[in-house]
Amino acid sequence: MKADPAVQRRLLDLAEVDAELSRVRHRRTSMPELAEITAAETAVRARRDAGVAVRTQLDDLDREAARQEKEIDAVRAREDRDRKLLQGGTIGAKQLADLEHELHSLERRQSVLEDDLLELMERREAVELDVKHAEVELAKAEHVLAEATHRRDENLADLDTVDARRTAERAKILPGLPADLLAFYERRVAQGRIGAALLRARRCGACRLELDSREISRIRETAADDVVECEECGAIMVRTAESGL
Numbered sequence: 001m002k003a004d005p006a007v008q009r010r011l012l013d014l015a016e017v018d019a020e021l022s023r024v025r026h027r028r029t030s031m032p033e034l035a036e037i038t039a040a041e042t043a044v045r046a047r048r049d050a051g052v053a054v055r056t057q058l059d060d061l062d063r064e065a066a067r068q069e070k071e072i073d074a075v076r077a078r079e080d081r082d083r084k085l086l087q088g089g090t091i092g093a094k095q096l097a098d099l100e101h102e103l104h105s106l107e108r109r110q111s112v113l114e115d116d117l118l119e120l121m122e123r124r125e126a127v128e129l130d131v132k133h134a135e136v137e138l139a140k141a142e143h144v145l146a147e148a149t150h151r152r153d154e155n156l157a158d159l160d161t162v163d164a165r166r167t168a169e170r171a172k173i174l175p176g177l178p179a180d181l182l183a184f185y186e187r188r189v190a191q192g193r194i195g196a197a198l199l200r201a202r203r204c205g206a207c208r209l210e211l212d213s214r215e216i217s218r219i220r221e222t223a224a225d226d227v228v229e230c231e232e233c234g235a236i237m238v239r240t241a242e243s244g245l
């Protein structure tokens with residue numbers, strides 16, 4: 001393959017552009033913000049679930065308290081009725097004894113129910129604190145997620161800018177390259193390898209290996225417009241004054 005040395009040097013510009021485009025692509029999928037977002041989303045879900053669990057507990061306690069209060073009201077109403085009958089004084093001795101007995105047990109029942117309700121309200125207070133705590137924790141987790149998402153979007157916008165600029169540069173370089181040279185280069189890039197690199201101080205810029213003296217003298221004797229490939233990695237080695245030949 002033959003190409004004017006100046007054209008070969010344009011390949012170095014193309015390789016630099018492609019290296020940056022490849023860094024941009026890699027960064028799009030590997031920036032630390034992506035893992036941060038995944039972790040933050042998991043945390044938000046966990047906090048949300050925890051919030052639902054404690055609020056359900058609170059609702060259950062509220063229902064239980066309402067049921068308890070209704071029962072206390074019913075007991076009180078029956079006590080009032082019994083007291084009125086007793087105060088009426090028109091009942092017989094047997095009924096009087098029965099009423100007094102019932103009133104005593106109603107009073108005991110009321111006292112037990114009121115103690116239960118008090119205990120329930122104490123539990124409710126503790127759960128209410130849990131609900132508030134869960135809300136604070138959820139807000140914190142949501143803030144972490146929003147912050148990481150914001151940073152990811154900023155990074156993506158930066159990457160888009162670099163991508164657009166480098167893609168435009170690439171489009172300008174391509175028409176100056178002969179088809180066979182470009183095809184060779186693109187084939188290597190498509191394989192995920194470096195297409196062309198500078199031969200600098202007797203080292204292949206692609207695989208970084210130092211060439212032995214036999215290889216150096218072979219290259220030295222090669223015409224300037226001959227395209228030289230690295231024996232080790234196959235990349236096009238572009239020769240300049242820096243090549244150490």
Ligand SMILES: [Zn+2]
Nearest residue numbers: 204207230233
């Ligand atoms: Zn090489």
